[in-house]
Amino acid sequence: MQLARPAPRELDAESASWLGRLASAAAGEREAAERDLHGKLLRIALAEVRRRSSRTPVTGPELDDVAHQAAADAMLAILGKLAEFRGDSRFTTWAYKFVILEVSSKLGRHYWRNPPVALDTAQWERLPDRLGLDPHQHAEATGILAEVRHVIDTELTAHQRRIFIAIVVDGIPLDALAGKLNLQRNAIYKVIFDTRRKIRRALVAKDYLDEAAAGRR
Amino acid sequence: MNEQDMLERFLHTDPRDVGCGQATAVLHIYVDLVAAGQDAAGRYPGVAVHLAACGPCGDDFAGLLAAVTSDEPGA
Secondary structure (H helix, E strand, C coil): CCCCCCCCCCCCHHHHHHHHHHCCCCHHHHHHHHHHHHHHHHHHHHHHHHHCHHHCCCCHHHHHHHHHHHHHHHHHHHHHCHHHCCCCCCHHHHHHHHHHHHHHHHHHHHHHHCCCCCCCCCCHHHHHHHHCCCCCCCHHHHHHHHHHHHHHHHHCCHHHHHHHHHHHHCCCCHHHHHHHHCCCHHHHHHHHHHHHHHHHHHHHHCCCCCCCHHHHC | CCHHHHHHHHHCCCCCCCHHHHHHHCHHHHHHHHHCCCCHHHHCHHHHHHHHHCHHHHHHHHHHHHHHHHCCCCC
16 A cells, blocks of 8 residues: 655745756756756765764775765666655755665665675574563573574574575665665565564463553554 | 564554555656645555565665755755
C-alpha cells in the first residue's frame, strides 16, 4: 500500500523557475540552471559527508570525492526524472533528497574498503551486549540468550540469519550490508523487523517477557 | 534503564511502521512539512514511526532537513 500523497498543486514561484530553466529550449539558460543546481547539490553533499564523518571510516580528500560523485550522480538522476516532479514539495527539497540518498549509499559502499568487521564473522559473544543483557549478573539472561539463539537457528532462513547476524550481532551498518548484498535497504530492515517480532513472541511464550508490555510502549 | 527495559526496547516494533521504501518516497514532503513547522508526524504517522526506528532513514531525514534549513534565507 502506498502512502497518500497530496494532489499535484500549483508550483511555488521558485520551483516553477527551476523547472522552467532546467527544461528551457535555450541551451544557454538551461546550462546556467544546471550549473546553479550542481553548485547547490555539491554544497549540500559536502555538508552531508562532513555531518556523517564521525560515523564513517572515509576521511579527508576521499570524503570530498564521495561528495563530488554524489552531486554528479544526483544531478544526472534529477535531470532524468524532471518530468516526475509533482510539486508536492519545493523543487529544491525534492532535488536535495537525491543527493542525500547518494551520499548515504556511497558511504555505505565505502565501508568495505577497510571494514572493521568482515561479513559472516558472527561475533556471538557480542550478542548479550546488543540485547542489553549480562548473563554474569542474572541467570535468567542465559535462558533468554539461549532462546534468542534458538529462534535465529530454527525460525530464520539462511538468508535471514545471515542478515540478522551481520546487523545485530556483528554491528555492520545497514547501508553497508545492503550495498554488499546488492539489496534494497528496506529488504534488510524488514528482516530485522520480522526477526525482532519472532524473538519477542518466543520470549513471551517462555514467560521471559510480558505480552502486554509491547502495547504499553 | 534495567535489562528488561533494554531488551523490550531492542525488540520493540510498531505495526504502523511503513518501512524504508515508503518513508523514502515521501521524505521530501515530510521534510518540507517539518521545515514549515507543520504537523508532519500527524499527517504521516507511519513515516514518523519509521524515521524514529530506522537509523539510516532517520539519518537521511536529518541530512535533508539540515540541507533545506541551510538553504533558507538568513541561514
